[in-house]
Amino acid sequence: MNTAARSNGGPAPAVPAGSVEIRPGPFVKWAGGKSRLLSAFDRLLPPGFDPSRGRYFEPFVGGGALFFHLAPARAVLSDSNPELVNCYQVVRDRVEELIALLREHKNDRQHFYKVRSLSPAGLSAAERAARLIFLNKTCFNGLYRVNSRGEFNVPFGRYDNPRICDGENLRAVSARLRDVEILCLPFEQTVRRAKAGDFVYLDPPYQPVSATANFTGYTATAFGDKDQERLAAVFSQLSKRGCLVMLSNSDSPVIRELYKDFRIAEVKASRAINCKAERRGRVSELVIMNYKI
Ligand SMILES: C[S@@+](CC[C@H](N)C(=O)[O-])C[C@H]1O[C@@H](n2cnc3c(N)ncnc32)[C@H](O)[C@@H]1O
Numbered sequence: 582m583n584t585a586a587r588s589n590g591g592p593a594p595a596v597p598a599g600s601v602e603i604r605p606g607p608f609v610k611w612a613g614g615k616s617r618l619l620s621a622f623d624r625l626l627p628p629g630f631d632p633s634r635g636r637y638f639e640p641f642v643g644g645g646a647l648f649f650h651l652a653p654a655r656a657v658l659s660d661s662n663p664e665l666v667n668c669y670q671v672v673r674d675r676v677e678e679l680i681a682l683l684r685e686h687k688n689d690r691q692h693f694y695k696v697r698s699l700s701p702a703g704l705s706a707a708e709r710a711a712r713l714i715f716l717n718k719t720c721f722n723g724l725y726r727v728n729s730r731g732e733f734n735v736p737f738g739r740y741d742n743p744r745i746c747d748g749e750n751l752r753a754v755s756a757r758l759r760d761v762e763i764l765c766l767p768f769e770q771t772v773r774r775a776k777a778g779d780f781v782y783l784d785p786p787y788q789p790v791s792a793t794a795n796f797t798g799y800t801a802t803a804f805g806d807k808d809q810e811r812l813a814a815v816f817s818q819l820s821k822r823g824c825l826v827m828l829s830n831s832d833s834p835v836i837r838e839l840y841k842d843f844r845i846a847e848v849k850a851s852r853a854i855n856c857k858a859e860r861r862g863r864v865s866e867l868v869i870m871n872y873k874i
Pocket residue numbers: 611612613614615616640641642643644645646647659660661662766767768769784785786787799800804
């Protein structure tokens with residue numbers, strides 16, 4: 582297991598000269614990122630899954646904290662956010678071009694708004710990836726959020742010295758992604774190919790625990806009650822097929838009811854991304870499993 586994986590977008594650890602290669606970690610900070618829950622997850626992972634041999638599916642990949650932590654030999658990653666998926670593909674396939682483009686960006690308010698106003702449709706794949714990483718590192722709170730038209734709408738963050746280009750981590754991520762399938766698909770299409778023994782980790786946008794509490798800006802379309810129900814049905818199908826399935830969601834009566842036939846554990850999460858400072862703190866989240874731990 583990748584015990585040295587880094588938290589989302591954080592600074593690189595000091596690597597002494599002549600030391601072993603660096604462990605790749607998330608290269609974007611993502612709302613709902615799981616970096617702070619990894620130690621709690623360690624005791625909830627399926628005992629029968631060996632990351633050095635088994636196949637791992639993460640169809641709501643976001644920043645991919647658990648993927649980097651587990652470092653599975655075989656993996657299928659996907660998300661329905663096309664900008665994010667393009668970014669993973671460019672990191673995997675064209676990392677040096679990406680690094681060169683990132684080095685041209687600067688932490689400057691005027692430059693930020695100019696880049697934010699660009700339409701991804703008019704850019705090359707590598708330019709789009711550099712745009713996403715640049716905006717993620719320099720925007721307010723360091724997250725990715727779009728409006729109903731799919732346009733990035735987070736303001737400039739005014740950080741003193743954000744690390745726009747972490748070439749060392751990007752190269753390590755690129756190597757880690759070399760044999761990974763990366764797809765832009767709705768979750769149910771990705772998991773159609775999962776077979777008995779595969780480990781599927783599902784981390785959807787959470788069921789809101791109140792009318793205002795939850796982050797909903799991952800993609801132009803929201804993830805609603807009907808999506809949560811479809812996901813619960815997919816969870817059951819995967820379970821019947823013999824997959825090892827683990828799912829994260831908020832601790833709400835609706836989620837407890839949807840998964841009442843499975844094992845449910847509570848974990849305490851400290852959530853950093855909430856626009857209301859007083860609501861940042863430790864909240865209970867659920868981890869649902871179809872296997873014994
Ligand atoms: C909670 S985040 C995942 C966080 C991630 N596990 C991490 O550690 O950063 C949820 C992700 O689901 C994606 N998403 C939303 N609706 C989706 C859908 N219908 N199918 C696939 N992905 C979807 C969003 O774009 C977002 O990246």
